[in-house]
Amino acid sequence: MMRPKLYSSQACRACRRLKRKCTREVPKCSLCHRLGKACEYAEPIAAEAASRIEQTLHVGTTSPSGILLNNNLAASFPRPAQEFPLAFFLDSEDLAPQGVNSFSWSRHLDINELVTEHLDDDRAALCEEYLSTVHEWVPMISRKRLFNELNSGSGDADGCLPILLLCMKAFTTRDVKCARDSPSYLLARSLCSEAESMGFLSLRLVQSLVLLAAYELSHAIYPCAYSTLGRASRLGLLLGLHDRKNNKLFKGAETWTLREEQRRTWWVIYLLDRLMNIETNLPITVPEPAQDELLPINDDDWDEGKIVPSEPLFTTSFSSSTSVGSFAKMCQASHMLSKVMRHRASKKALQEVENLLPEAQALHSALSALHSSIEGHVSGGILRKSAIIALSLCISARLLLYNLYACNEPGAFVEQSRIPMETEMQRASLDGIISISSTIVPAIARANIECPLIAQCLYHSATECAWFIREDHEPQMYNALEDIVRDLKLIGDNWNLATEYLALLQQAGILSLTSSDTASNTLTPSSG
Incomplete structure (x- = not known):
């Protein structure tokens, strides 16, 4: 089988000097090869890193999951300590709940060897960098559990911590031109695929996929972002992250911190799914929260590892005076965004005006209250990025709703005369769009x-x-x-x-x- 080509993140010195398009192939670009010229790259470290990936994976044949492996490495890749019970899909009535890490690695050495060359020796510093950047957008990982696993000396409980660290490493890529070709990103994708094909199932593996999806979304790597998040969602459903009461496959979390981390991970999946599907007509695949679902605890207590009460998702009102944190506000906003998306689907299906307009006005009132609640957080001195993101999600939901009703043209509802409630909703929509566009979003931009x-x-x-x-x-x-x-x-x-x-x-x-x-x-x- 032909060996895959490796590429540098930048043009070679000769092409840059002559201002010509460079194919960036390693070790020699096609133009320099054709002209018989010396080909040098400004960043030998990147080329060496790509070469090390090739040597580490011993490129030869393609495994079922898509990672390029030779027969020896495929045979030595660790397998789950326990096989996945087929009875879960074939006949789950008599299935005994499994332990949380039942399908973890049978050994950890191979994975650590694969990722060691791509991680700095100071893994704690990598985690601190992640926690001070991306964690501020999607605070799903427990700082306390993460550093306990790092300091334990034996790795993490399920063996997927090295892959998660590799996903964190991918976010440190600062050159947007080589985001798709980042060695950390490509290796993390391959290892996640191989772990799935081998039958592994763990929270760390789900979190790795979530981070990959967030990375792909951030760099507009589509449709990979959509499919990667779908994989994270499916594995999360198997773990019972969406409904811990009716989960037949696994026993409940052994600690409060683990359960909160599971809840936060599922909320991030839900949030990213709704954000990705704002402009699509694709069916929503991540289910809505259960009626008794809880919001994540406030962010300060979470980062400090404290155990505090949780607020319910479903409430009679939104308030900035409660202990609900900024990430919980993101969750509330994504839930309201989901409601508006369902309302849009109903309107496109030409449901009766008598049903849609009262719902539209109720959504407008709820979103306005949520908006005020989030602004109370921001003006109250909470400068977390998650508070600004929560406000942007709420605004996206409002704009989505208002664009359904702001049009002046008649016939918004087929063959029905205009009713006063429709005019009221149009006025509220136009006023909302003007306020959001002229004042609120520019303030977000200036942040x-x-x-x-x-x-x-x-x-x-x-x-x-x-x-x-x-x-x-x-x-x-x-x-x-x-x-x-x-x-x-x-x-x-x-x-x-x-x-x-x-x-x-x-x-x-x-x-x-x-x-x-x-x-x-x-x-x-x-x-x-």
Whole structure:
């Protein structure tokens, strides 16, 4: 079988000097090879790292999961200590609940050897870097459990901690041009696939897939992000993360901290799933929360490892005076976003106006209350990125709802005359869109949190600003669009998703509405 080509993250010195397109192949690009010229790359470390991956994996044949392995490595890859019980799918009536780590590695050495060359010796420093960056967006991992596993000397309980660390390492890639080819990302994807095909099932494996999906979403690596999150969701369902009471496969978590970490991991899966599907017509695959579902505890207590009471998801009102933390507000906002998405599906199915408009007004009231509650968090001195992300999710839900009812054209409901409630909802929608686009989202943009999870909200608001600019040329909308585009470019320095949104704005002619300084940067969206 042909050996796969390896690529450098940058052009070779000769191609850069002559300003020609470089194929970036290692050890010699095709142009230098054809011309018989010496080919040198500015970053030999990257080339050496790619070479080490090839040597580590001994590229030869393709395993069922897609990772390139030779027969010797495939044979030595660790297998689960216990086989998955087929009775769970074939006849689960008499199945005895399994231990939490029943399907963990039978040995850990092989995985550690595979990832050691791609992780720094100071793994604690890697974890601290992750906890101070990406963890602020999706705080699902317990700092206490993570460092207990690192310091135990024997690795983690289920053997997948090295893969999780590799996923954390992928997020340290700062060159957006080589995000798809990051050695840590590619190896982590391969190891997750191999672990799944071997029958492993653990919380750390699910978390690894969640981080991979978040990485792919952040760099607009589609459809991989969609499929990776689906894999995380399916494994999470098997673990019973969505419904611990009716889980037949596993026994309950042995500690409160583990159960809270399971809850947070599932909430992140739910949140990313709704965020990914805002613009699609694909069916939702991650189920809605149970009626007795709890929200994550507040973020400070979680990071300090404290055991405190949890707030319920379903409540009669939203308030900024409760102990609900910023991540819990993200969960509430994603839940409301899901409700609006279901409402949109009902409206597209042309359900009766008498049923839809009361629901639309109820959603408008609930979202307005949630918005005020989250703003109370932000203005109260809580500067966590998760609070800003919660606000952006709430705004995305509001814009999605308002765009269903803001149109002036008749016939929003087929062959039905307009009723007063429809006019009221249109007025609320227009007022909401104006306020969000001119004031609220520009304030979010000026916060400069550089998080890809708010990029969709920024993009949608930019399109609304452009509509109002073309309609009446209000200076406030010009200023708002300037702020939004500037923040998208700032986010795009590290995350390809924002660059792709900017490319869409450019194609629609919206960037031309901004000043020459703001629109001067050349947009180079990634391929695929």
